[in-house]
Amino acid sequence: MTPFAPSLSTPKLTYEYEVFVSFRGADNRTGFTSHLFAALDRKTIHAYKDDIYLPRGEKVGPELLKAIETSRIAVVVFSKKYATSDWCLDELVKIMECKRVFNQKVLPIFYHVSQPEVLEQKGNFAEIPNGPEDKMNSWRAALTEAANLEGLHLEPNR
Secondary structure, eight states: OOTTOOOTTSOOOOOSEEEEEEOOHHHHTTTHHHHHHHHHHHTTOOEEOHHHHSOTTSOHHHHHHHHHHTEEEEEEEEOTTGGGOHHHHHHHHHHHHHHHHHOOEEEEEEESSOHHHHHTTOGGGGOOOOOOHHHHHHHHHHHHHHHTSOOEEEOOOO
């Protein structure tokens, strides 16, 4: 018996993308995130980009959820307004589900926000959108789970 045999209960996926980046476009699409995508591209790392891979006229939800499921790694860029977007929070819930179910790697980046701010849901992270209680609870749980992961901290130049 091999000491590191895969679990028979873990679903097997075929990866379509190496990286899925979850970010709040209004905060950093043309700044940090564009530099991140450019760096991944220079290293020939195949990353999902909604403005390239999402066909016009397609429903945004199912296509993005499939992209998350078929990515080897998810990078979550927590920025000041990340938690004000119910779509970002829905993506995060799906990412954390894929971490548990498919053993997907997740790397949080704390971009101009602190890890405790996300973890304790203070400041902008206390202002998640209103919704059904079960949905709001799943958003809060996903924020806590992701903020507890080892990540990168990027602060503005002082």
